[in-house]
Every structure is written in structure tokens, then in C-alpha cells.
Amino acid sequence: MQTVASQSAFAPTGIRSAPLRTSGTRARPSTLVRSNKKTDIAKQGLNGIENEVVKNNLMGRSRFQNKKDWVDASGRKGKGYGVYRFENKYGANVDGYSPIYTPDLWSESGDSYKLGRNGLIAWAGFFVIFLGVAVNLILATSAVGQ
Incomplete structure (x- = not known):
């Protein structure tokens, strides 16, 4: 049985690769959902x-x-x-x-968006994190922080 490397016209003659090995089992296609x-x-x-x-x-x-x-x-x-x-x-x-x-x-309320208390808390948290990162970047790249 010839290997892929030995069949190639561009492969050097001194290089030989091991033959490809495959298992004897075959995968069956699986049906995820079958509904009649x-x-x-x-x-x-x-x-x-x-x-x-x-x-x-x-x-x-x-x-x-x-x-x-x-x-x-x-x-x-x-x-x-x-x-x-x-x-x-x-x-x-x-x-x-x-x-x-x-x-x-x-x-029914799809025409309007209501943030709610949890939405406001999440928005405020992201805003505080954004401000913290912005202040950190300003202080790290300027002479104010040194």
C-alpha cells in the first residue's frame, strides 16, 4: 500500500510517511429530530x-x-x-x-421599552466600569498619575 507522501510527485524520495490508519467502524449519520x-x-x-x-x-x-x-x-x-x-x-x-x-x-408592550429596576442597576454598573477604565487609561498615559 503506497502512502500519500510517496505518491506525490513533489515529495522527496528519502521521506516516507507511515501508512494512514483508519478504524474498521464507520460513523452512521444521526437524525437529530424526526417527526412525522x-x-x-x-x-x-x-x-x-x-x-x-x-x-x-x-x-x-x-x-x-x-x-x-x-x-x-x-x-x-x-x-x-x-x-x-x-x-x-x-x-x-x-x-x-x-x-x-x-x-x-x-x-402587547412591544412598542415601548421599559428598563425596570434591574435594567437601571445593570446600566449603572456598566457606566461605573466604563468610567473606571477611562480614568485608569487617562492616569496611566499622562503625567498626572506620576
Whole structure:
């Protein structure tokens, strides 16, 4: 069995490397999550969207692509699968794609930000640390500290 170094045309003839060793076991690909249940797209937080076009886009649905006679911008005929081929079987795309945050999941107070007492304490702590570092840098690089 020839080694990689001896096969190379640029390797010096006096250098020989040990043959590559591999274990006899092979790694199997693992499936992290396997779910065959249907995703209820109604529970994904998209019901509060009033604009039908936006709602369908977020759900991955199209009025035209579910029909067999639609044609895309390149002129290719569609197959009638819709946006996601397995939407009817699984309820959404195979991986259950949906936006991370949708309007139905937003909090009522999302329009305003309230820091609260803990936020003020954290902000004051960072400000004191920043001032301490700034004073330290000024004193360390100037004649005032000597």
C-alpha cells in the first residue's frame, strides 16, 4: 500500500510517511429530530396578519402554484406541488419553516421599552466600569498619575 507522501510527485524520495490508519467502524449519520406529525400552521402565530398576500407568503402558500397549469418567470411549467411539495402532507415545509417571531407572538408592550429596576442597576454598573477604565487609561498615559 503506497502512502500519500510517496505518491506525490513533489515529495522527496528519502521521506516516507507511515501508512494512514483508519478504524474498521464507520460513523452512521444521526437524525437529530424526526417527526412525522403534521404541523398546524394555524398555531404558528400568523392569524393576526390581515393582508392575505403577506399571510400566504409567511405560510408558504401560493394561489397559483397549486395549479398544474402555472408557468414561472423562466417559462417552465409548474407541477402543481405548491410552494412546498409536502405542504398537504405535513402542513408546512418539511422542516416546518415559519418566521421566528410573528405578529401573533409579539407582546402587547412591544412598542415601548421599559428598563425596570434591574435594567437601571445593570446600566449603572456598566457606566461605573466604563468610567473606571477611562480614568485608569487617562492616569496611566499622562503625567498626572506620576
